Amino acid sequence: MSTTLPPLQEHATRDLARFGSSLQFDQIPPEAVQRMKSSVLDSLGCCLFGATLPWTKKVAELADLEGAKPVASLIGMGRKTSAALAALVNGTSGHAFELDDIHKESILHAGTLTTPVGIALAEEAGRGSGKDLITAMVAGYEIATRIGNGATMDLFMRGFHPQGTTGAFASGATAARMLGLDATRFQHALGVAGSLGAGLMAAQEGAMVKRLHCGHASQVGVYAAKLAAKDFTGIVDIVEAPYGGFVSSHSTKPNPARLTDGLGTKWETLQVGYKPHASVTSIHSALDALKEIMVENKLAADDIAAVDTGLSPMTYVHCAWEYKAQGVTAAQMNLFYGMAVIAYDGVAFTSQYQESRLKDPKILGFIARQKAYVDKEIEAMGKDFRHACRVKVTTKDGRTFEKLALHRRGSPEKPLTPAEIVDKFYNVVAPCMARGDAQRVVEVVDRLETLPDLKPLIEAIAQPVK
Numbered sequence: 001m002s003t004t005l006p007p008l009q010e011h012a013t014r015d016l017a018r019f020g021s022s023l024q025f026d027q028i029p030p031e032a033v034q035r036m037k038s039s040v041l042d043s044l045g046c047c048l049f050g051a052t053l054p055w056t057k058k059v060a061e062l063a064d065l066e067g068a069k070p071v072a073s074l075i076g077m078g079r080k081t082s083a084a085l086a087a088l089v090n091g092t093s094g095h096a097f098e099l100d101d102i103h104k105e106s107i108l109h110a111g112t113l114t115t116p117v118g119i120a121l122a123e124e125a126g127r128g129s130g131k132d133l134i135t136a137m138v139a140g141y142e143i144a145t146r147i148g149n150g151a152t153m154d155l156f157m158r159g160f161h162p163q164g165t166t167g168a169f170a171s172g173a174t175a176a177r178m179l180g181l182d183a184t185r186f187q188h189a190l191g192v193a194g195s196l197g198a199g200l201m202a203a204q205e206g207a208m209v210k211r212l213h214c215g216h217a218s219q220v221g222v223y224a225a226k227l228a229a230k231d232f233t234g235i236v237d238i239v240e241a242p243y244g245g246f247v248s249s250h251s252t253k254p255n256p257a258r259l260t261d262g263l264g265t266k267w268e269t270l271q272v273g274y275k276p277h278a279s280v281t282s283i284h285s286a287l288d289a290l291k292e293i294m295v296e297n298k299l300a301a302d303d304i305a306a307v308d309t310g311l312s313p314m315t316y317v318h319c320a321w322e323y324k325a326q327g328v329t330a331a332q333m334n335l336f337y338g339m340a341v342i343a344y345d346g347v348a349f350t351s352q353y354q355e356s357r358l359k360d361p362k363i364l365g366f367i368a369r370q371k372a373y374v375d376k377e378i379e380a381m382g383k384d385f386r387h388a389c390r391v392k393v394t395t396k397d398g399r400t401f402e403k404l405a406l407h408r409r410g411s412p413e414k415p416l417t418p419a420e421i422v423d424k425f426y427n428v429v430a431p432c433m434a435r436g437d438a439q440r441v442v443e444v445v446d447r448l449e450t451l452p453d454l455k456p457l458i459e460a461i462a463q464p465v466k
Helices: 012-022 030-050 054-066 083-094 111-125 130-151 167-178 183-196 209-229 246-250 281-296 313-319 328-332 335-345 361-367 376-381 418-429 435-446 455-462
Strands: 072-074 079-081 304-311 370-374 389-395 400-405
Touching: 012 130, 012 167, 012 183, 030 083, 030 111, 030 130, 030 418, 030 435, 030 455, 054 079, 054 083, 054 209, 072 083, 072 111, 072 455, 079 083, 083 111, 083 209, 111 130, 111 167, 111 209, 111 455, 130 167, 130 246, 167 183, 167 209, 183 209, 281 304, 281 313, 281 335, 281 389, 281 400, 304 313, 304 335, 304 376, 313 370, 328 335, 335 361, 335 370, 370 376, 376 389, 418 435, 435 455
Parallel strands: 304 370
Antiparallel strands: 072 079, 304 389, 389 400
């Protein structure tokens, strides 16, 4: 279709592709290298635990039926398939329990898109060093998060799931860099991957398919790069096209300047944070605020008459809908359920989101004592504070306690330490992996940039978990 509209930002796709194709390990700041190692470990923990879950197993069974040439491992499953199908399964397992890393502005969990893709392609090729993996992942993070930044939160508010939509650029860029594509073919890989991304946010209210969005985006990234390597063409201006482009189609309020802002000098990779809770990131500050109020004032769940939580507009829409026991996914995305398990258990981790807890009368009773609202003061702070909250607790004897939390624990503003990220890995895999086997993964990732090939890492993660 012809249009007289100018591109949102001229040559954005070309410039992102040139950056990704030319990126070298030595150009990446040491702190960004460390952040990627943390993301690899965090993502592998998600994949290993995710391999035990029913939705991942269904996707893996489907991949098995394809009978593909076994060249890439299904993480934690003890068997192999094609690189693209491995990316499908491992991407699904990585996003299978709301534990994966998060880049706040783009609303993207890039680790569980880039880690499975990079490892699968390295195993298939029989080559690829730790430095190659880190470089390819940084290319995926930097390109996809910028595209998400350019689309703004409007992409999400219109009902699109960033993990499945923007996520295709993360996997496509990682795959293109792992395959060593030149700038032109890299650009076509982005043009193929971005046009195949998909995912709708209604999936958060109970559907298994939310997990598949990540797997699908990972898979199409592999296909896109492999097709581009054969000179298959994609949309060369997919990012900036004024009609039918990714940003123009997904957002009515784009910020084109964010597409290439600081490319190569300002590292979006350093804006990645990690999740201490097994739930949607947006409610983490509220979970911690409630726990802090209860600990500081020696309150038990049964002492509390009411909890009122003020939120940003986005978090309110995303998470403060009426809770119904529709499945694990819905519970993990819901503010009221998360606050209830914090009140009774003090944590919101893997055991709190089991099917057996979803209809617990105590949980449902505490949910009935909660309300949420859009806090005008938080709303006025803007998008950088969309995870902020104000929690007010009223006790049955009439006392009130209030806490304003501007940043969530695990964010770049309030980061987890490297040791806490390692501890999280051990806690995530504890139900399914022996401590010695888990320690082996930690040790290999710790020296990732020194590995001449990824064989030690692949061997450490390929064995079946319980």
